[in-house]
Amino acid sequence: MIYRLIIFLILNFTGLAIAGLFTSKGVPSDWYVGIAKAPWTPPGWVFGAAWTIIMICFSIYMTYLWESTENKNPLLVLFAITWILNVGWSPIFFHYHQIFAGLLVISGLTLLIGFLIFFYWSQVKFKSTLLLPYFLWLLIATSLNGYIFFRN
Template identity: 30%
Template sequence: MTTSSILILLGFLLFSALIASSGIVFRPGAWYQSLRKPAWTPPNRAFPIVWTILYILIAVSGWLVWREAGFALIPFGLFLVQMVLNFLWSMLFFGRRRPDLAFLDIALLVIAVALNILAFWPFSRAAALLLVPYLAWVLVASALNLSVWRLNRDRGLFA
């Protein structure tokens, strides 16, 4: 592996960390703890573990496609869109306390990740497959978002 390839990989990891920072800036806190949640809600300790792994997979996925195609417009345009939507979700759900808007965001995120997988596939099947756990988790998160919104919309807790 060349020095430039290592630097690009570090760049992808740093970009993923930047996107992940929305989960640090906009923390669940007491408001989230007060919400009704479905019985199948994962334990709080699972979220940082799962997201750390997913952000590493996302970064490596992008790097693998970069190695094959450089910064190809469509695959990396979709990559950027899904990362921005990912960043916005924490701000909408935890920061603005708007599970309704967060659900719209995460529904768009599901579509963007699925399209990103399809766009990465011709360049690197491994890269596309690395995004599949991310898509699966975002699907679970979207169901959780919708459930929390529905279980709490009558409580006047949303901004």
């Protein structure tokens, strides 16, 4: 079980590192500084702290779910899609400045994490609450992206 947890931690934090390459250049960019942002946009340090907690919880959740799931193929596909959407949002939004496409990606990721919570609840029960920080943060992030889309 520890081996799988380490694998999920490596995969998830590698994804964060890749996304961070685009975010770290995008946040101080003239484009991002000049757009209208939601009044509830948290300070920058909150994003790093939130994503660290989220990815630790997500990795623990995936480890438990992996252990309790007999047919691993659909789970592997769902994990891959979450990884791609999570990593893909940053270049879409910060590098290509595609606000609407970013909103579609983050909305899809939010729906997918919600799906994981409810679909696999019967298998991992209360451990599904490990996904609540991820889901709640995505709701906030989606609202931030939506605000930017509608105000710019």
